[in-house]
Amino acid sequence: MNNSTADKLTVGVVGGTGYTGGELCRLLLGHPAVEVILPTSREPRPFAHTHPNLRGSGLEFRPVERLEEQADELDVVFFCTPSGEAMNRVGHFLDHGVRVVDLSADFRFRDVDRYQRVYGREHAAAHLLPEAVYGVTELNRDRVRDARLIANPGCYAITAILALTPLLNGGFVDLTSPLSIHATNGTTGAGTTPKKAIMHAEVAESMLAYSLEGHRHGPELEAFLANAIQGPPVRVDINTAHGNFARGIHLQANAGLRQRLDRDQLLETFTAAYGPGHEGEHFVLVNDVPKQGGVNEKEYDVYPSLGHVVGSNFCHLGVDVDRARGIAKVVAVTDNLVKGAAGSAIQNMNVMFGLDETLGLRTYAL
Amino acid sequence: MNNSTADKLTVGVVGGTGYTGGELCRLLLGHPAVEVILPTSREPRPFAHTHPNLRGSGLEFRPVERLEEQADELDVVFFCTPSGEAMNRVGHFLDHGVRVVDLSADFRFRDVDRYQRVYGREHAAAHLLPEAVYGVTELNRDRVRDARLIANPGCYAITAILALTPLLNGGFVDLTSPLSIHATNGTTGAGTTPKKAIMHAEVAESMLAYSLEGHRHGPELEAFLANAIQGPPVRVDINTAHGNFARGIHLQANAGLRQRLDRDQLLETFTAAYGPGHEGEHFVLVNDVPKQGGVNEKEYDVYPSLGHVVGSNFCHLGVDVDRARGIAKVVAVTDNLVKGAAGSAIQNMNVMFGLDETLGLRTYAL
Amino acid sequence: MNNSTADKLTVGVVGGTGYTGGELCRLLLGHPAVEVILPTSREPRPFAHTHPNLRGSGLEFRPVERLEEQADELDVVFFCTPSGEAMNRVGHFLDHGVRVVDLSADFRFRDVDRYQRVYGREHAAAHLLPEAVYGVTELNRDRVRDARLIANPGCYAITAILALTPLLNGGFVDLTSPLSIHATNGTTGAGTTPKKAIMHAEVAESMLAYSLEGHRHGPELEAFLANAIQGPPVRVDINTAHGNFARGIHLQANAGLRQRLDRDQLLETFTAAYGPGHEGEHFVLVNDVPKQGGVNEKEYDVYPSLGHVVGSNFCHLGVDVDRARGIAKVVAVTDNLVKGAAGSAIQNMNVMFGLDETLGLRTYAL
Amino acid sequence: MNNSTADKLTVGVVGGTGYTGGELCRLLLGHPAVEVILPTSREPRPFAHTHPNLRGSGLEFRPVERLEEQADELDVVFFCTPSGEAMNRVGHFLDHGVRVVDLSADFRFRDVDRYQRVYGREHAAAHLLPEAVYGVTELNRDRVRDARLIANPGCYAITAILALTPLLNGGFVDLTSPLSIHATNGTTGAGTTPKKAIMHAEVAESMLAYSLEGHRHGPELEAFLANAIQGPPVRVDINTAHGNFARGIHLQANAGLRQRLDRDQLLETFTAAYGPGHEGEHFVLVNDVPKQGGVNEKEYDVYPSLGHVVGSNFCHLGVDVDRARGIAKVVAVTDNLVKGAAGSAIQNMNVMFGLDETLGLRTYAL
Structure with missing residues (x-):
C-alpha cells in the first residue's frame, strides 16, 4: 500500500553510493515526513564506510532487485544512477503506483531523437517521455504536483534557468546571438x-575547463527555454569548468540587451519574478546590496558568493549591466548536489505529496 | 653611470611590499644578470618580515626618495605601485637615463582621455604617453627593444591578448558581437x-564575481586589439571573478566564427602563431593533446589546467569549437603575478638590455 | 514572562556579527522549538549583509541595550562576545530569570585566580563562578539540566575532553608525562x-602554528580533566595551528600507556564509553573500520576524516596504538563552530529546557 | 665515459612518472650544470601528457632497460621508484661507475634486519648497505662528497632531523620520554x-591522519638520531596526517627539557647551529621575529608558515617554549617534494660532483 499525504513516507534511493545518492540520503534523514529510507548498492561495503558523514544514521544498502520486490511498500523512488539506467527500471515502479523522481538525464527531453543525439544511445522507455515533467519546481509547480514521473533537471541547467528566465520573460534579450553561460562546478560534479x-x-590551486x-546540459537548456518563452529558438553557448572546491556552481549568464537598462531596473525585474524576501520563492533570493563605489571600483558584496549557498537548497542571484556594451549580467550560485540535484528532487517530492515545499530543506548554508 | 649590456644590472623596485613587488624581487634574485636589487617601502618592517618566503635573501627596503637620489647607479626601475603613483616619479628616472618598466596602469593608454575616463583621475605625465611601449613582448618585441618606458600590461589583458590574437589575425572572428572573456583570478590579484x-x-570553497x-582591463584590451588588427572597433565583454586559489588566471575567450572550423584547424592556427615546442615562442605553448572520447565525453587533459603554469612565466593555451553554434573557444592560463606582471616585466627588461629573453624566467610550474 | 518547556522559546544572541554568533543564528533558525531569535550588533549594517548565507531569514540586529530592556521576554540568552564582556552583562539577565549560555571564556574556571592568570584581567563577576556549569553535555548532563548559567567549553577543550576521558577513566594513562594534544583548526577560529x-x-596551501x-585552552583542559578523574594533577601539552580550511578541528591526543593494549581493546573502551550507534551518545561516534593492511600500510579510512563532521554537531573518534612505544593515539574531529561552540550551546539549551537533546542539531555533515 | 666535475652532467631518472620523478626533472631542467636528462617510464604516454607543467621542455621517456644500456654515458642516476625496486638495479649502475642517489627507502638503514622488519621484505642488495651514505647534506656533507651511493632521507625524517638535531646536540632534551613529532603532509605525498x-x-576542507x-620514517629517524648523538636510544613518537594542500610538510617537534630555557635561548642555539642568514647553511633558516604580544596573545608571524617554503629547497625553523610544562617546541616546514626529496637529492649531487651546493636550487618559495 502506498502512502497518502497524511502518513510518513517510505522512500527508495536507487544508486546510493555516489555523491548525489549520499546527499539525497543525508537530506532525507532530516526530513520530518520521511519514515523509511532504502538506498541500494551493488557493493558489499557497509553504508557508513561508503558515507562516513552518515555514520550513526543506521541506514543500510540493499540490492536494487530487493527494492524492486518491495515496490508495494514504497511511496516514491529516486534514481541517482548514471544516465541510461533509470529508463530500464522506472516502469516497474510506476506500475506499482510508486512515484518516481529521476535525477539522471533519461527523461529530460520530450524529443526522443534529441535524447539519442545528445546521449548517443537508444532510449528504452520512449513511451514515458510525454508524461515526464521537467522538475524546475519554481517554474513548473502545477505540473509537478500531478506528475507520476519527474525528470529532475541537470545542475547547470536549473541554475541557468533560474538566472535567465526573468530576463527572457521580460523580453529584454536580443536572441540573435547565443546566450552565454559560464559555469564553474565543484569536484563532486565529477563523480x-x-x-x-x-x-x-x-586540482588544489587549479581550475580546469x-x-x-558543448556540454550535454546545453541542449537541455535550449529546449526548456525555447518552450518557456514560446518564441524563437534559443541558442546557449555553455562553458563548463571545475573549480578548486568540492561543491557548488558559480554561474554567470550574459545576454545582449534589446534596450538600455540599468542595474536597478534589473533588480526590480528579478525581485518581481521571485518575490521579495519571505513572500516570494523561498529558495530563490536576489542580492540587492546597493553599489556605492565610484567608477570601476571593486565591490565584493554586491553579487552573491558561492559560499553563501553551499550545503543549502538556495539559489542566490545577483545582477549588473555593462552599459557601455549593452550586456546584462546575471550571477547565480547553487549547491550542485542540493538545488542542483538532491534538494530539488526533495522539493519536487514535497510538492507531489502535498507537503510544505520547504520541508526538510530549511537549512541555511554554513 | 648606467650599465651596458655586458655588465650586471642594478635594479630598483618602487613599491616592494605588495604581492607584485615581492614576486618581482623573488624573480630578480634568481636572475643571473642582475647584481643589485633595491626595493622601496614606506614601512619600517624588515624585508624578511614582509616577505618571509625571501628570508635569507639579504634584501632591504629603503624609502623611494633614497632610490631617487641613487638614480645614477640604476639601470632600470620597476614600478609596482598602485595606479596614479608612477606618473609622478617616472620622469625623474628617465631624466637620469634609467629605463622604466611600469607595472601599474599609468602608461597603458595612448589616449589620455581614455585613461582619465577609465581611472577617474587626471594624468600627470601625459607627455610621456606617446613613447610608452605596451609590453606584450611576444607581439611587440621590436618596439620593446628600443623603449625607454614600458607600460606592462594588465594581467587579464595580456592573457586575453595571447588567447585572441591568432584568432583575430586569422580573420576568423565575427566582430559584430562583442568578444566574450571570462576570467577567474587568484586572491593575490586582490592585493x-x-x-x-x-x-x-x-573565500575557502567559494568563488565570487x-x-x-566592466573591468578596467576591458578598455585596455579593446584599444590594443583594435590597433593590432587595424580593422573595425573591437568590443570585449569582460567578466572577472576571484577563485578559491591564491595565484593564477584561468581565462576563457569565446568568439563567434565567420566560417566553419574544427578543433584541428584551430590547433594549427595557434601552433603556427606561437611555433611548435622550443622553436617558437618559449613562453606560449599550445596543448595539443588529441581528443579521443565519443560525443560529449568529458576529457580533462585536452585543455590546459591552471596548475600547469602557476609559478612560471608560461601561458598555456587550449582550443576547441562548439560546432553546433559556431563558436571558437580558447582557454588561456597564466600566473597573474608572473606572466601577468613581474615575469613579463623581466622578459621586457631582458629584451631592452639585449639579454636572452628567458634569462631568470626558465623555471617550470610546480 | 519567561517561557516554560511546552512553549516555543525566545532567544537572545549577544554578539551576533562574528562567526560564532552567525552560526548560532543559523542553527536556531532550524530549531523547531525556537520561535524568536534576537541577535545584537553595534554596527548599522543589515543582518543579511553581515551574514549573506542567512539572506531570507528575516533576522535583524538590535543594540545589546535594547535586548537588555527586553529581558522579561527572553527564555535564554547566548553570549558570543569576546572574553571579558559577558561577565559585565550576565547578571542582569539572570536577575530577570533568563538562562544564560556563555560561549566566551568568562565562566570556564571555578578558580578566579586561574582566570585572571590565563586571561590577564580582573574578573567582574567572580561571585557567579561557583554556580556556572561547564557545559560538556555528554559528561555533565545532570548539572546542565539545572543550571542557570552555562560556561560553554572552548572548541579545543571540548574536542580534547571527548577524546581523552575514556582513556583517563579507564586508568590506562601514565600521568607522569604530560598528555600531548595537537590540534589544527580552521580559519573561522581566527575570527x-x-x-x-x-x-x-x-593561508591557501599553507598551515601555521x-x-x-601555551594556548589558553590548556589550563581549561587541565582543570576539567583533573577534576573529572579526581586523581593527580593532569598536565596537557597543547599545540595549536591553523589549517588551510575554514571550519573544523582535527585533534590528535597521545597518551603514554601504563599497560599493553591493542587497537581492538581501545575500540572497546571507547565504544563502551559512548555507546554503539544510536543507543549511546547521539553526537559522539567511534570509527570502528577494521584495519586490513599489512605492516605499516597506509589505510585512510580507519580514522575519522575532518570532512565527515563539518557542518554537524558530531564528534567522530578514532583510535590506534603505537605498540612499539606504548602510546595510545586518539583522533577526534569536530566542527569548531558547531560542536566546538554554537551546537554544544544549543545542546545545552535543549537539556536545560527539557527538550530532546538533538532538537535542531540532527543535520549530518555535507 | 663518465663526466668529471668540469663538464656538464648527464643524468638518469629511474621512475619519472610520479610526483617525485616529475619534480626532479623540473629542478634538473633549471640546473646550469646538467646537460642531458633521461627519465624512464613503462607507460607509452608522452612526457608532456604525464607532466603538463613541463610542456616545452623536450624531455622524453625511455624504458629503464634502455637507460641501463646507456650506463656508460651517465654521470649519476636518481631512483624515484617505490621501495623495493632500486635494490635490484643500483648495482649495475655502480659497476659502470655511475653515482647513484636513491630517493626510495632501500638504502636508508645500515641494519638489514631493521629494513626487513620495517618494510616487510628481504633486501636484495644488503652488501651495499654499509657504503650507502644517508644524505642529510647539512649534517653529513663530508661523507656525501665521497659517496658512490646516497640514501636520500624520507621527507618526514629529514624535516624532523633538521628540527631536532640542535636540541639534541645541546644536551637539552630529557630522553626518558619519546620525542613527539606531529607532521602534516600535502597530498602529493600520497602518490x-x-x-x-x-x-x-x-580532501577539500578536510584533514586525515x-x-x-607507527610510520615507517619513525625507525629511520630513531636510527639516525641515536647515531648522531652517540648516546642512549632515542624513541620517536611520530604522527602523520594529510592536510588540505598539495605540497609541503608542516612538522612540530616537541621535547621535554632537562633544564629551564626560554625562547631566546633556543633561538640562539638554533642560530648557532645553522648560522645567521647567508653565512651559515643556505637552506636552513630560523624565524627570529620577536614576540611582542602580552600573555597568551596569538602572534602569527613568530613561527614559519608552510607557504613560505613551498616550491623551494628551504627548511624554515621556528622555536618556542612552554615554560609552565618544560617543553621545547620546534616548528619545521619544508616542501616534501623538494627539500623532502628531489631538492635534497640534487643538493647531494652537487656536493658529490664538487659543484656549488646551491646550484639549480636557488629559487625562493612563491
Missing part, C-alpha cells in the same frame, strides 16, 4: 570514480 | 590590504 | 577581524 | 595512484 585529473594534488565543444 | 571579503574563511559592469 | 596573516592568499608557549 | 580517499572532493600505529 566518485577515482581519476588522476580529479585527485586533490591535481572541460566539454567546451 | 595585500586586509578586507573581510578576501579572508581565508570567506566582481566588476561585472 | 572575523581582517588581518594579513589570515587572508586567503596567505600559533600560541606554542 | 599519483588514484584512490577515493585522496580525490579532491574528499594515517599510520598512527
Whole structure:
C-alpha cells in the first residue's frame, strides 16, 4: 500500500553510493515526513564506510532487485544512477503506483531523437517521455504536483534557468546571438570514480575547463527555454569548468540587451519574478546590496558568493549591466548536489505529496 | 653611470611590499644578470618580515626618495605601485637615463582621455604617453627593444591578448558581437590590504564575481586589439571573478566564427602563431593533446589546467569549437603575478638590455 | 514572562556579527522549538549583509541595550562576545530569570585566580563562578539540566575532553608525562577581524602554528580533566595551528600507556564509553573500520576524516596504538563552530529546557 | 665515459612518472650544470601528457632497460621508484661507475634486519648497505662528497632531523620520554595512484591522519638520531596526517627539557647551529621575529608558515617554549617534494660532483 499525504513516507534511493545518492540520503534523514529510507548498492561495503558523514544514521544498502520486490511498500523512488539506467527500471515502479523522481538525464527531453543525439544511445522507455515533467519546481509547480514521473533537471541547467528566465520573460534579450553561460562546478560534479585529473594534488590551486565543444546540459537548456518563452529558438553557448572546491556552481549568464537598462531596473525585474524576501520563492533570493563605489571600483558584496549557498537548497542571484556594451549580467550560485540535484528532487517530492515545499530543506548554508 | 649590456644590472623596485613587488624581487634574485636589487617601502618592517618566503635573501627596503637620489647607479626601475603613483616619479628616472618598466596602469593608454575616463583621475605625465611601449613582448618585441618606458600590461589583458590574437589575425572572428572573456583570478590579484571579503574563511570553497559592469582591463584590451588588427572597433565583454586559489588566471575567450572550423584547424592556427615546442615562442605553448572520447565525453587533459603554469612565466593555451553554434573557444592560463606582471616585466627588461629573453624566467610550474 | 518547556522559546544572541554568533543564528533558525531569535550588533549594517548565507531569514540586529530592556521576554540568552564582556552583562539577565549560555571564556574556571592568570584581567563577576556549569553535555548532563548559567567549553577543550576521558577513566594513562594534544583548526577560529596573516592568499596551501608557549585552552583542559578523574594533577601539552580550511578541528591526543593494549581493546573502551550507534551518545561516534593492511600500510579510512563532521554537531573518534612505544593515539574531529561552540550551546539549551537533546542539531555533515 | 666535475652532467631518472620523478626533472631542467636528462617510464604516454607543467621542455621517456644500456654515458642516476625496486638495479649502475642517489627507502638503514622488519621484505642488495651514505647534506656533507651511493632521507625524517638535531646536540632534551613529532603532509605525498580517499572532493576542507600505529620514517629517524648523538636510544613518537594542500610538510617537534630555557635561548642555539642568514647553511633558516604580544596573545608571524617554503629547497625553523610544562617546541616546514626529496637529492649531487651546493636550487618559495 502506498502512502497518502497524511502518513510518513517510505522512500527508495536507487544508486546510493555516489555523491548525489549520499546527499539525497543525508537530506532525507532530516526530513520530518520521511519514515523509511532504502538506498541500494551493488557493493558489499557497509553504508557508513561508503558515507562516513552518515555514520550513526543506521541506514543500510540493499540490492536494487530487493527494492524492486518491495515496490508495494514504497511511496516514491529516486534514481541517482548514471544516465541510461533509470529508463530500464522506472516502469516497474510506476506500475506499482510508486512515484518516481529521476535525477539522471533519461527523461529530460520530450524529443526522443534529441535524447539519442545528445546521449548517443537508444532510449528504452520512449513511451514515458510525454508524461515526464521537467522538475524546475519554481517554474513548473502545477505540473509537478500531478506528475507520476519527474525528470529532475541537470545542475547547470536549473541554475541557468533560474538566472535567465526573468530576463527572457521580460523580453529584454536580443536572441540573435547565443546566450552565454559560464559555469564553474565543484569536484563532486565529477563523480566518485577515482581519476588522476580529479585527485586533490591535481586540482588544489587549479581550475580546469572541460566539454567546451558543448556540454550535454546545453541542449537541455535550449529546449526548456525555447518552450518557456514560446518564441524563437534559443541558442546557449555553455562553458563548463571545475573549480578548486568540492561543491557548488558559480554561474554567470550574459545576454545582449534589446534596450538600455540599468542595474536597478534589473533588480526590480528579478525581485518581481521571485518575490521579495519571505513572500516570494523561498529558495530563490536576489542580492540587492546597493553599489556605492565610484567608477570601476571593486565591490565584493554586491553579487552573491558561492559560499553563501553551499550545503543549502538556495539559489542566490545577483545582477549588473555593462552599459557601455549593452550586456546584462546575471550571477547565480547553487549547491550542485542540493538545488542542483538532491534538494530539488526533495522539493519536487514535497510538492507531489502535498507537503510544505520547504520541508526538510530549511537549512541555511554554513 | 648606467650599465651596458655586458655588465650586471642594478635594479630598483618602487613599491616592494605588495604581492607584485615581492614576486618581482623573488624573480630578480634568481636572475643571473642582475647584481643589485633595491626595493622601496614606506614601512619600517624588515624585508624578511614582509616577505618571509625571501628570508635569507639579504634584501632591504629603503624609502623611494633614497632610490631617487641613487638614480645614477640604476639601470632600470620597476614600478609596482598602485595606479596614479608612477606618473609622478617616472620622469625623474628617465631624466637620469634609467629605463622604466611600469607595472601599474599609468602608461597603458595612448589616449589620455581614455585613461582619465577609465581611472577617474587626471594624468600627470601625459607627455610621456606617446613613447610608452605596451609590453606584450611576444607581439611587440621590436618596439620593446628600443623603449625607454614600458607600460606592462594588465594581467587579464595580456592573457586575453595571447588567447585572441591568432584568432583575430586569422580573420576568423565575427566582430559584430562583442568578444566574450571570462576570467577567474587568484586572491593575490586582490592585493595585500586586509578586507573581510578576501579572508581565508570567506573565500575557502567559494568563488565570487566582481566588476561585472566592466573591468578596467576591458578598455585596455579593446584599444590594443583594435590597433593590432587595424580593422573595425573591437568590443570585449569582460567578466572577472576571484577563485578559491591564491595565484593564477584561468581565462576563457569565446568568439563567434565567420566560417566553419574544427578543433584541428584551430590547433594549427595557434601552433603556427606561437611555433611548435622550443622553436617558437618559449613562453606560449599550445596543448595539443588529441581528443579521443565519443560525443560529449568529458576529457580533462585536452585543455590546459591552471596548475600547469602557476609559478612560471608560461601561458598555456587550449582550443576547441562548439560546432553546433559556431563558436571558437580558447582557454588561456597564466600566473597573474608572473606572466601577468613581474615575469613579463623581466622578459621586457631582458629584451631592452639585449639579454636572452628567458634569462631568470626558465623555471617550470610546480 | 519567561517561557516554560511546552512553549516555543525566545532567544537572545549577544554578539551576533562574528562567526560564532552567525552560526548560532543559523542553527536556531532550524530549531523547531525556537520561535524568536534576537541577535545584537553595534554596527548599522543589515543582518543579511553581515551574514549573506542567512539572506531570507528575516533576522535583524538590535543594540545589546535594547535586548537588555527586553529581558522579561527572553527564555535564554547566548553570549558570543569576546572574553571579558559577558561577565559585565550576565547578571542582569539572570536577575530577570533568563538562562544564560556563555560561549566566551568568562565562566570556564571555578578558580578566579586561574582566570585572571590565563586571561590577564580582573574578573567582574567572580561571585557567579561557583554556580556556572561547564557545559560538556555528554559528561555533565545532570548539572546542565539545572543550571542557570552555562560556561560553554572552548572548541579545543571540548574536542580534547571527548577524546581523552575514556582513556583517563579507564586508568590506562601514565600521568607522569604530560598528555600531548595537537590540534589544527580552521580559519573561522581566527575570527572575523581582517588581518594579513589570515587572508586567503596567505593561508591557501599553507598551515601555521600559533600560541606554542601555551594556548589558553590548556589550563581549561587541565582543570576539567583533573577534576573529572579526581586523581593527580593532569598536565596537557597543547599545540595549536591553523589549517588551510575554514571550519573544523582535527585533534590528535597521545597518551603514554601504563599497560599493553591493542587497537581492538581501545575500540572497546571507547565504544563502551559512548555507546554503539544510536543507543549511546547521539553526537559522539567511534570509527570502528577494521584495519586490513599489512605492516605499516597506509589505510585512510580507519580514522575519522575532518570532512565527515563539518557542518554537524558530531564528534567522530578514532583510535590506534603505537605498540612499539606504548602510546595510545586518539583522533577526534569536530566542527569548531558547531560542536566546538554554537551546537554544544544549543545542546545545552535543549537539556536545560527539557527538550530532546538533538532538537535542531540532527543535520549530518555535507 | 663518465663526466668529471668540469663538464656538464648527464643524468638518469629511474621512475619519472610520479610526483617525485616529475619534480626532479623540473629542478634538473633549471640546473646550469646538467646537460642531458633521461627519465624512464613503462607507460607509452608522452612526457608532456604525464607532466603538463613541463610542456616545452623536450624531455622524453625511455624504458629503464634502455637507460641501463646507456650506463656508460651517465654521470649519476636518481631512483624515484617505490621501495623495493632500486635494490635490484643500483648495482649495475655502480659497476659502470655511475653515482647513484636513491630517493626510495632501500638504502636508508645500515641494519638489514631493521629494513626487513620495517618494510616487510628481504633486501636484495644488503652488501651495499654499509657504503650507502644517508644524505642529510647539512649534517653529513663530508661523507656525501665521497659517496658512490646516497640514501636520500624520507621527507618526514629529514624535516624532523633538521628540527631536532640542535636540541639534541645541546644536551637539552630529557630522553626518558619519546620525542613527539606531529607532521602534516600535502597530498602529493600520497602518490599519483588514484584512490577515493585522496580525490579532491574528499580532501577539500578536510584533514586525515594515517599510520598512527607507527610510520615507517619513525625507525629511520630513531636510527639516525641515536647515531648522531652517540648516546642512549632515542624513541620517536611520530604522527602523520594529510592536510588540505598539495605540497609541503608542516612538522612540530616537541621535547621535554632537562633544564629551564626560554625562547631566546633556543633561538640562539638554533642560530648557532645553522648560522645567521647567508653565512651559515643556505637552506636552513630560523624565524627570529620577536614576540611582542602580552600573555597568551596569538602572534602569527613568530613561527614559519608552510607557504613560505613551498616550491623551494628551504627548511624554515621556528622555536618556542612552554615554560609552565618544560617543553621545547620546534616548528619545521619544508616542501616534501623538494627539500623532502628531489631538492635534497640534487643538493647531494652537487656536493658529490664538487659543484656549488646551491646550484639549480636557488629559487625562493612563491
